[in-house]
Amino acid sequence: MTLAAQLLDWYYKNARDLPWRKDKDAYKIWVSEIMLQQTRVEVVKDYYKRWMDRFPTLEILAQASEQEVLNYWQGLGYYSRARHLLSGVREVCLEYGGKVPDNPATIQRLPGVGEYTAGAIASIAYNRAAPAVDGNVLRIFSRLFCLDGDIAKSATKREIDRLIRQHIPSQCPGDFNQALMDLGAMICIPRRPRCQLCPLTNLCEAYAREVQDTLPVRATKKAPQLIVLAAAVVLRDGKYLVRQRTKAGLLAGMWEFPAIEVVEDEVAVERLKEELWNELRQAVCIKEKMSHYLHTFSHRKWDISFYQCEWLAGDDLTDKACWLSASELSTVPWAGPHYKVALLLGQKAVK
DNA sequence: AAAACGGGGTG
DNA sequence: CACCCAGTTTT
The missing domain is CATH 3.90.79.10 (Nucleoside Triphosphate Pyrophosphohydrolase)
Known part of the structure; x- marks a missing residue:
């Protein structure tokens, strides 16, 4: 069994039922991924539902005013996300005939979309074999391979991106990426990971050395x-x-x-x-x-x-x-x- | 490479 | 109160 096979076996039995997993509409995946940036799933659920009631399609959002969009974003934080999303869907309407591109590099050119979000949209909506390296993935892989570099540093992220590419399955990259999210949310959590429930302990270097509680390493931020x-x-x-x-x-x-x-x-x-x-x-x-x-x-x-x-x-x-x-x-x-x-x-x- | 950019939940 | 969260853009 490969890492991906073990992970997917677990995922197909334990996947969370989330509002944005009902279909693979690229616009919906896009909205959910932007809302989820630096934001907890539980908070996003209600905002996402309210958003889809008001802006069910990319075209409808494209016609909305920035003030109304910001009003729907009120309380979510990082408001440039909302402004970028609005200009992004307008760009898709004008430049791509209203269809979100399926190429990760093209998706990443949209405002507010970085490497992570481009990979998430491409893999989940279009089944493209792109990594989606977020906080969960950094944490899981720093433990799997006992990487003690600061995960806030780009060098560490590059290293983990390289490892991901060695393990991502070409058949179902979207499920693989989402499985990592769920594993990070439910099992390989930041503090006191639930290793006894983890499907990957036989592969986990940190578990073998009993240092899972010391990883990942992240430099402390300065006081506001x-x-x-x-x-x-x-x-x-x-x-x-x-x-x-x-x-x-x-x-x-x-x-x-x-x-x-x-x-x-x-x-x-x-x-x-x-x-x-x-x-x-x-x-x-x-x-x-x-x-x-x-x-x-x-x-x-x-x-x-x-x-x-x-x-x-x-x-x-x-x-x-x-x-x-x-x-x-x-x-x-x-x-x-x-x-x-x-x-x-x-x-x-x-x- | 580091700082700017929000808000809320958790132990 | 410190830490964390499905990161991206600007400096």
């Missing part, structure tokens, strides 16, 4: 940088003042209550008042702090305070800001903790 912010909640005639973040960078294109970064020991409320006047031409009187949140991103930590403000006077707003009623707060995608305040103020349905 602390950013102190102050945000203004301005109410005028039943509507709230909101603005859109810039097109690039963190939470690009998402909406927020006007906010500033508080540097050193500046007086937050004074700077906030100046910002509203300088940037939005609104005169306000800052009242009491209404809420305070600590919000940690992968690389940054926000300490953000929301201040209730009384509107005094102001010009009409220009392009990137507007007044929204409480019920309209649910119509825009929100930036991080601003979503919690929008929920508080509006009637946005809890997901």
Whole structure:
């Protein structure tokens, strides 16, 4: 028995029943793979179903607005994934006649699609013998072959990609890749792997040496940088003042209550008042702090305070800001903790 | 090669 | 609280 045969025997008895495994539609595989990047399966399930109710085909998604797409992505994180997916399906409509290409290299040219996702789509939707090396595969192979290189480094990834190519079966590469996902999710898990249930222990070098708990090796990430912010909640005639973040960078294109970064020991409320006047031409009187949140991103930590403000006077707003009623707060995608305040103020349905 | 890019679950 | 998750793009 080969590694692939042992793995597939196990997979055909134990495969998870997942919403995106109902058929091999390349668009559906694509959406699921993008949602699953750095995101847990359990979280993706509901988003995926909601998404397919609204955007059941590639053509329907291609016609949607970016704001609506971002709204459906709200809470999933890494929002560039949604923007890339939208531009990607539009590209497929225009350049490939609405059919997702079947060649891994061609698929990888689509925005938001890297080596992993291209391999996953090609192997699962089209049965092409392409590897799909994700976190699960890195973990499983680092244990199988006792590789102690940092799996965050490209050298280690190249080494594992090479090993995969020696084991991927040409008949059913998609099942092989998905079997590795399931093995990594259910058996060869990050901490305390369930080796007694594993179909590959007879091949596993780490198991033989009893070092499976020490692998894979991953360098520890540095602590996120602390950013102190102050945000203004301005109410005028039943509507709230909101603005859109810039097109690039963190939470690009998402909406927020006007906010500033508080540097050193500046007086937050004074700077906030100046910002509203300088940037939005609104005169306000800052009242009491209404809420305070600590919000940690992968690389940054926000300490953000929301201040209730009384509107005094102001010009009409220009392009990137507007007044929204409480019920309209649910119509825009929100930036991080601003979503919690929008929920508080509006009637946005809890997901 | 390293940093940017989100949010939530888990032990 | 540290760590992790079906990674990709930019620097």
